[in-house]
Amino acid sequence: MQIDYYSNTQDGHPHVVKDGHPHVVKDCRPHVSTRWPPRDGLQGKAVVDEQAYREGKLGTARPAGEGTSELINKEKLSQGRLFTRSFEDGLGFEYVMFYNDAEKRIVCVFQGGPHLQGMPGFFHGGAIATMIDATVGMNAIVSGGIVMTANLNINFKRPIPLCSIVLINSQLDKIEGRKLLVSCNVQSVDEKILYTEATSLFVKLNPEKEFDIKELVLKSAPPA
Ligand SMILES: CCCCCCCCCC(=O)SCCNC(=O)CCNC(=O)[C@H](O)C(C)(C)COP(=O)(O)OP(=O)(O)OC[C@H]1O[C@@H](n2cnc3c(N)ncnc32)[C@H](O)[C@@H]1OP(=O)(O)O
Known part of the structure:
Protein backbone atom coordinates (compact mmCIF):
# COMPACT_ATOMS: atom_id res chain seq x y z
CA MET A 1 0.00 0.00 0.00
CA GLN A 2 1.19 3.52 -0.70
CA ILE A 3 -0.20 6.76 0.58
CA ASP A 4 -0.77 9.48 -1.94
CA TYR A 5 -0.02 12.66 -0.05
CA TYR A 6 -0.26 14.92 -3.02
CA SER A 7 -3.51 14.36 -4.82
CA ASN A 8 -6.11 17.00 -4.14
CA THR A 9 -9.13 14.88 -3.40
CA GLN A 10 -12.76 15.83 -3.04
CA ASP A 11 -12.84 15.33 0.71
CA GLY A 12 -9.55 17.06 1.33
CA HIS A 13 -7.80 13.94 2.61
CA PRO A 14 -4.98 12.06 0.94
CA HIS A 15 -6.08 8.70 -0.42
CA VAL A 16 -4.64 5.24 -0.41
CA VAL A 17 -2.94 4.26 -3.64
CA LYS A 18 -2.88 0.64 -4.69
CA ASP A 19 -1.03 -0.73 -7.71
CA GLY A 20 -0.21 2.79 -8.74
CA HIS A 21 -3.89 3.81 -8.92
CA PRO A 22 -5.60 6.09 -6.41
CA HIS A 23 -8.25 4.21 -4.51
CA VAL A 24 -11.27 6.42 -4.08
CA VAL A 25 -12.90 6.11 -0.70
CA LYS A 26 -16.60 6.55 -1.29
CA ASP A 27 -18.80 8.80 0.76
CA CYS A 28 -16.31 9.40 3.50
CA ARG A 29 -17.42 12.98 3.92
CA PRO A 30 -19.32 13.22 7.18
CA HIS A 31 -22.29 15.12 5.77
CA VAL A 32 -22.84 12.38 3.17
CA SER A 33 -22.56 9.29 5.35
CA THR A 34 -24.02 10.55 8.60
CA ARG A 35 -27.44 9.48 9.86
CA TRP A 36 -27.73 10.17 13.53
CA PRO A 37 -29.50 9.38 15.75
CA PRO A 38 -30.64 5.96 14.41
CA ARG A 39 -34.16 5.86 13.03
CA ASP A 40 -37.08 3.40 13.20
CA GLY A 41 -37.40 3.36 16.99
CA LEU A 42 -34.45 1.01 17.35
CA GLN A 43 -32.60 3.10 19.89
CA GLY A 44 -31.66 1.13 22.98
CA LYS A 45 -33.22 -2.14 21.79
CA ALA A 46 -31.28 -5.33 21.30
CA VAL A 47 -32.67 -6.78 18.09
CA ARG A 81 -9.83 -13.83 8.65
CA LEU A 82 -7.63 -11.23 10.27
CA PHE A 83 -10.17 -8.68 11.53
CA THR A 84 -8.25 -5.70 10.20
CA ARG A 85 -8.16 -7.22 6.71
CA SER A 86 -11.79 -8.29 6.55
CA PHE A 87 -13.32 -5.15 5.04
CA GLU A 88 -13.77 -4.33 1.40
CA ASP A 89 -10.85 -2.28 0.06
CA GLY A 90 -11.00 1.34 1.18
CA LEU A 91 -13.94 0.92 3.57
CA GLY A 92 -12.22 -0.37 6.69
CA PHE A 93 -8.63 -0.59 7.88
CA GLU A 94 -5.97 0.52 5.41
CA TYR A 95 -2.51 0.54 6.91
CA VAL A 96 1.15 -0.22 6.54
CA MET A 97 3.65 -0.78 9.35
CA PHE A 98 7.36 0.05 9.43
CA TYR A 99 9.51 -1.79 11.99
CA ASN A 100 12.82 -0.49 13.34
CA ASP A 101 14.57 -3.50 14.87
CA ALA A 102 17.38 -1.54 16.55
CA GLU A 103 14.94 0.75 18.36
CA LYS A 104 12.16 -1.87 18.79
CA ARG A 105 9.72 0.60 17.34
CA ILE A 106 6.86 0.39 14.85
CA VAL A 107 5.31 3.27 12.98
CA CYS A 108 1.94 2.43 11.47
CA VAL A 109 0.46 4.70 8.81
CA PHE A 110 -3.29 4.21 9.10
CA GLN A 111 -6.17 5.49 7.04
CA GLY A 112 -9.50 4.17 8.23
CA GLY A 113 -12.44 4.05 5.84
CA PRO A 114 -16.03 5.26 6.20
CA HIS A 115 -17.27 1.97 7.71
CA LEU A 116 -15.27 2.70 10.86
CA GLN A 117 -17.46 5.61 11.86
CA GLY A 118 -18.53 6.09 15.46
CA MET A 119 -19.73 9.59 16.26
CA PRO A 120 -20.67 11.26 12.97
CA GLY A 121 -17.58 12.24 11.04
CA PHE A 122 -15.18 10.54 13.44
CA PHE A 123 -13.68 7.11 13.97
CA HIS A 124 -15.29 4.64 16.35
CA GLY A 125 -13.20 4.20 19.52
CA GLY A 126 -13.25 0.44 19.03
CA ALA A 127 -11.75 0.83 15.57
CA ILE A 128 -8.97 2.99 17.02
CA ALA A 129 -8.44 0.41 19.78
CA THR A 130 -8.25 -2.34 17.18
CA MET A 131 -5.59 -0.55 15.19
CA ILE A 132 -3.64 0.25 18.36
CA ASP A 133 -3.83 -3.40 19.46
CA ALA A 134 -2.66 -4.52 16.01
CA THR A 135 0.30 -2.13 16.06
CA VAL A 136 1.53 -2.66 19.62
CA GLY A 137 0.74 -6.38 19.16
CA MET A 138 2.91 -6.57 16.06
CA ASN A 139 5.67 -4.75 17.96
CA ALA A 140 5.43 -7.36 20.74
CA ILE A 141 5.32 -10.27 18.26
CA VAL A 142 8.40 -9.19 16.31
CA SER A 143 10.20 -8.52 19.61
CA GLY A 144 9.11 -11.59 21.56
CA GLY A 145 7.39 -14.20 19.44
CA ILE A 146 3.84 -15.44 20.00
CA VAL A 147 2.08 -13.24 22.54
CA MET A 148 -1.44 -12.27 23.51
CA THR A 149 -2.75 -8.95 24.75
CA ALA A 150 -3.24 -9.18 28.51
CA ASN A 151 -3.96 -5.50 29.12
CA LEU A 152 -4.60 -2.44 26.98
CA ASN A 153 -5.11 1.06 28.44
CA ILE A 154 -6.20 3.81 26.09
CA ASN A 155 -6.64 7.55 26.62
CA PHE A 156 -8.71 9.10 23.86
CA LYS A 157 -7.66 12.75 23.88
CA ARG A 158 -9.11 14.11 20.64
CA PRO A 159 -11.61 12.62 18.17
CA ILE A 160 -10.01 11.46 14.93
CA PRO A 161 -11.70 12.69 11.73
CA LEU A 162 -13.09 9.85 9.64
CA CYS A 163 -10.91 8.93 6.64
CA SER A 164 -7.97 11.00 7.82
CA ILE A 165 -4.48 9.54 7.86
CA VAL A 166 -2.77 9.16 11.23
CA LEU A 167 0.53 7.83 12.52
CA ILE A 168 0.60 5.21 15.27
CA ASN A 169 4.02 5.35 16.94
CA SER A 170 4.68 2.31 19.10
CA GLN A 171 7.66 1.53 21.27
CA LEU A 172 8.70 -1.59 23.19
CA ASP A 173 9.42 -0.20 26.67
CA LYS A 174 10.40 -3.25 28.67
CA ILE A 175 10.63 -7.03 28.69
CA GLU A 176 10.21 -8.75 32.07
CA GLY A 177 10.34 -12.49 31.69
CA ARG A 178 7.31 -13.44 29.60
CA LYS A 179 5.83 -9.93 29.83
CA LEU A 180 6.33 -7.25 27.18
CA LEU A 181 5.29 -3.66 27.85
CA VAL A 182 4.56 -1.61 24.76
CA SER A 183 3.31 1.98 24.56
CA CYS A 184 2.08 4.04 21.67
CA ASN A 185 0.53 7.31 20.60
CA VAL A 186 -1.66 8.28 17.68
CA GLN A 187 -0.82 11.56 15.97
CA SER A 188 -1.71 13.54 12.90
CA VAL A 189 0.72 13.13 10.00
CA ASP A 190 2.26 16.54 10.71
CA GLU A 191 2.62 15.42 14.36
CA LYS A 192 0.84 18.57 15.56
CA ILE A 193 -2.21 16.81 17.00
CA LEU A 194 -1.97 14.11 19.66
CA TYR A 195 -5.17 12.06 19.34
CA THR A 196 -4.60 9.06 21.55
CA GLU A 197 -2.12 7.50 23.97
CA ALA A 198 -1.98 3.87 25.06
CA THR A 199 0.01 1.42 27.14
CA SER A 200 -0.21 -2.33 26.84
CA LEU A 201 0.94 -5.58 28.35
CA PHE A 202 1.56 -8.64 26.22
CA VAL A 203 2.30 -12.05 27.65
CA LYS A 204 4.24 -14.70 25.81
CA LEU A 205 2.40 -17.98 25.83
CA ASN A 206 3.75 -20.24 28.52
CA PRO A 207 5.69 -23.17 27.01
CA GLU A 208 5.36 -25.05 30.32
CA LYS A 209 1.62 -25.05 29.94
CA GLU A 210 2.23 -27.01 26.76
CA PHE A 211 -0.01 -25.09 24.44
CA ASP A 212 0.82 -23.35 21.25
CA ILE A 213 -1.38 -20.84 19.47
CA LYS A 214 -3.19 -23.57 17.50
CA GLU A 215 -4.06 -25.51 20.63
CA LEU A 216 -5.17 -22.30 22.33
CA VAL A 217 -7.57 -21.59 19.47
CA LEU A 218 -8.92 -25.13 19.52
CA LYS A 219 -9.37 -25.00 23.29
CA SER A 220 -11.21 -21.67 23.05
CA ALA A 221 -13.67 -22.97 20.45
CA PRO A 222 -16.53 -25.18 21.53
CA PRO A 223 -16.47 -28.75 20.14
CA ALA A 224 -17.94 -29.20 16.68
C1 LIG B 1 -1.84 -6.54 11.82
C2 LIG B 1 -1.42 -7.81 12.45
C3 LIG B 1 -1.99 -7.96 13.77
C4 LIG B 1 -1.28 -9.03 14.52
C5 LIG B 1 -1.19 -8.68 15.95
C6 LIG B 1 -2.52 -8.82 16.57
C7 LIG B 1 -2.37 -8.62 18.03
C8 LIG B 1 -3.70 -8.85 18.64
C9 LIG B 1 -3.50 -9.55 19.93
C10 LIG B 1 -4.82 -9.78 20.57
O1 LIG B 1 -5.73 -9.01 20.45
S1 LIG B 1 -4.97 -11.19 21.51
C11 LIG B 1 -6.71 -11.19 21.93
C12 LIG B 1 -7.03 -10.57 23.26
N1 LIG B 1 -6.32 -11.24 24.32
C13 LIG B 1 -6.76 -12.39 24.83
O2 LIG B 1 -7.75 -12.95 24.44
C14 LIG B 1 -5.91 -12.95 25.94
C15 LIG B 1 -6.75 -13.66 27.00
N2 LIG B 1 -5.89 -13.95 28.14
C16 LIG B 1 -5.09 -15.06 28.15
O3 LIG B 1 -5.13 -15.92 27.27
C17 LIG B 1 -4.16 -15.18 29.30
O4 LIG B 1 -4.61 -14.43 30.40
C18 LIG B 1 -2.73 -14.75 28.93
C19 LIG B 1 -2.16 -15.66 27.82
C20 LIG B 1 -2.67 -13.27 28.48
C21 LIG B 1 -1.85 -14.87 30.16
O5 LIG B 1 -2.09 -16.15 30.70
P1 LIG B 1 -0.87 -17.01 31.27
O6 LIG B 1 -1.49 -18.13 32.03
O7 LIG B 1 0.11 -17.33 30.20
O8 LIG B 1 -0.16 -15.95 32.24
P2 LIG B 1 0.01 -16.00 33.79
O9 LIG B 1 -1.29 -15.95 34.49
O10 LIG B 1 0.95 -17.14 34.11
O11 LIG B 1 0.74 -14.58 34.05
C22 LIG B 1 2.03 -14.32 33.54
C23 LIG B 1 2.46 -12.95 34.07
O12 LIG B 1 1.65 -11.95 33.43
C24 LIG B 1 0.93 -11.22 34.42
N3 LIG B 1 -0.40 -10.94 33.87
C25 LIG B 1 -1.19 -11.78 33.16
N4 LIG B 1 -2.33 -11.17 32.81
C26 LIG B 1 -2.24 -9.92 33.32
C27 LIG B 1 -3.09 -8.78 33.27
N5 LIG B 1 -4.26 -8.81 32.63
N6 LIG B 1 -2.68 -7.66 33.87
C28 LIG B 1 -1.49 -7.58 34.51
N7 LIG B 1 -0.63 -8.62 34.58
C29 LIG B 1 -1.01 -9.76 33.99
C30 LIG B 1 0.87 -12.16 35.61
O13 LIG B 1 0.67 -11.44 36.82
C31 LIG B 1 2.22 -12.79 35.56
O14 LIG B 1 3.19 -11.87 36.03
P3 LIG B 1 4.49 -12.35 36.82
O15 LIG B 1 5.23 -13.25 35.84
O16 LIG B 1 5.23 -11.11 37.17
O17 LIG B 1 3.99 -13.12 38.01
Missing part, protein backbone atom coordinates in the same frame (compact mmCIF):
# COMPACT_ATOMS: atom_id res chain seq x y z
CA VAL A 48 -32.22 -10.50 17.57
CA ASP A 49 -33.50 -12.22 14.47
CA GLU A 50 -34.70 -15.53 15.89
CA GLN A 51 -34.91 -17.20 12.48
CA ALA A 52 -31.31 -16.32 11.62
CA TYR A 53 -30.36 -17.45 15.12
CA ARG A 54 -31.91 -20.89 14.61
CA GLU A 55 -30.31 -21.27 11.18
CA GLY A 56 -26.91 -20.69 12.73
CA LYS A 57 -26.29 -17.38 11.02
CA LEU A 58 -25.86 -15.75 14.41
CA GLY A 59 -24.42 -18.86 15.98
CA THR A 60 -21.31 -17.27 17.33
CA ALA A 61 -23.36 -14.68 19.21
CA ARG A 62 -25.13 -17.34 21.27
CA PRO A 63 -23.96 -17.60 24.87
CA ALA A 64 -21.81 -20.64 25.63
CA GLY A 65 -23.80 -23.59 26.93
CA GLU A 66 -26.92 -22.82 24.91
CA GLY A 67 -26.29 -24.95 21.87
CA THR A 68 -23.34 -22.98 20.55
CA SER A 69 -21.36 -26.05 19.66
CA GLU A 70 -23.52 -27.28 16.81
CA LEU A 71 -23.54 -23.80 15.28
CA ILE A 72 -19.84 -23.04 15.29
CA ASN A 73 -18.50 -25.72 13.05
CA LYS A 74 -15.22 -26.30 11.31
CA GLU A 75 -16.45 -24.65 8.15
CA LYS A 76 -17.14 -21.41 9.98
CA LEU A 77 -13.77 -21.48 11.70
CA SER A 78 -12.09 -22.06 8.34
CA GLN A 79 -13.62 -18.75 7.20
CA GLY A 80 -11.61 -16.93 9.87
